[in-house]
Amino acid sequence: MTSATSQPATPAPTVPPRLIATDLDGTLLRDDKSVSARTVAALAAAEEAGIEVFFVTGRPARWMDVVSDHVHGHGLAICGNGAAVVDLHGGPGAHRFVKIRELARENALDAIRLLRAAAPGTVYAVEQTYGFHQEPEYPKLHMETPDTLAPAEKLLAPDGVAADEPVLKILAYHPEIDPDDFLATARFAVGDRATLTRSSPSALLEISGPGVSKASTLALCCAERGISHEEVVAFGDMPNDVEMLTWAGRSYAMGNAHPDVIAAASGQTIANNEDGVAVVIEQLVAERSRA
Numbered sequence: 001m002t003s004a005t006s007q008p009a010t011p012a013p014t015v016p017p018r019l020i021a022t023d024l025d026g027t028l029l030r031d032d033k034s035v036s037a038r039t040v041a042a043l044a045a046a047e048e049a050g051i052e053v054f055f056v057t058g059r060p061a062r063w064m065d066v067v068s069d070h071v072h073g074h075g076l077a078i079c080g081n082g083a084a085v086v087d088l089h090g091g092p093g094a095h096r097f098v099k100i101r102e103l104a105r106e107n108a109l110d111a112i113r114l115l116r117a118a119a120p121g122t123v124y125a126v127e128q129t130y131g132f133h134q135e136p137e138y139p140k141l142h143m144e145t146p147d148t149l150a151p152a153e154k155l156l157a158p159d160g161v162a163a164d165e166p167v168l169k170i171l172a173y174h175p176e177i178d179p180d181d182f183l184a185t186a187r188f189a190v191g192d193r194a195t196l197t198r199s200s201p202s203a204l205l206e207i208s209g210p211g212v213s214k215a216s217t218l219a220l221c222c223a224e225r226g227i228s229h230e231e232v233v234a235f236g237d238m239p240n241d242v243e244m245l246t247w248a249g250r251s252y253a254m255g256n257a258h259p260d261v262i263a264a265a266s267g268q269t270i271a272n273n274e275d276g277v278a279v280v281i282e283q284l285v286a287e288r289s290r291a
Helices: 024-028 037-048 105-118 179-193 214-225 239-247 259-264 276-290
Strands: 019-022 052-056 076-079 084-087 096-100 123-128 132-134 167-173 195-197 204-208 232-236 250-253
Touching: 019 024, 019 214, 019 276, 024 232, 024 276, 037 052, 037 276, 052 214, 076 214, 105 167, 105 179, 179 195, 179 204, 195 239, 214 232, 214 239, 232 239, 232 276, 239 250, 239 259, 250 259, 250 276
Parallel strands: 019 052, 019 232, 052 076, 232 250
Antiparallel strands: 076 084, 084 096, 123 132, 123 167, 167 204, 195 204
């Protein structure tokens, strides 16, 4: 999708923001996965103005090098759709896990069993804190080679691969079903045994522990800082951002966002390739300097 407007549709002013929470892919990053010079400057200006910035993404920690050079202050990021809080201060390849909200293996196995019945042909991958494992039939969707190839049930067995390493999420891919239909089917089938969402344009679902989402982990991080949800400004573009955008006091769907995201957000900015996040941050900093 392309932006329908040349400037952000700004929500009504609320309390002054103390924290910016932004998704990465399709939101802060351009489609070529770069961070524009304008966005780098806007992030620095926000931190200088006393507004903390949290990167809140579905990416695993090992894919955070793209923004490691642009963290300020606390240096924390929320990864895996809320499954982990990571300290990026160590730089590329040296990230430290601060908080882990794992998916219990019994819940993961329940979700896989129920989804196999509801959507035959689904194939799976297992995302852990450091490892990535997949079924042989799972396509090459990611920027890395899996550590192990085996059926999901074997990967998640008590004596399976990296049995002592936390599972952050399960990835479920279907080659034929419409992505939104797949998500609806999976949520109905799995129920409260896990949290299901998606951030890919393909039929690729992300399965996390019950109650684990970008919003719930962001809420924990904000509570630790004495920041209320009214003081948070959030940005996103895909269904895995919906809860975060609904929770934040002020939120923006990107011009390229999924319709559910546009419906959930209190405002809309221009597309990621047009630096839509930076445009709003510049406005927020200007508001703060006038206050």
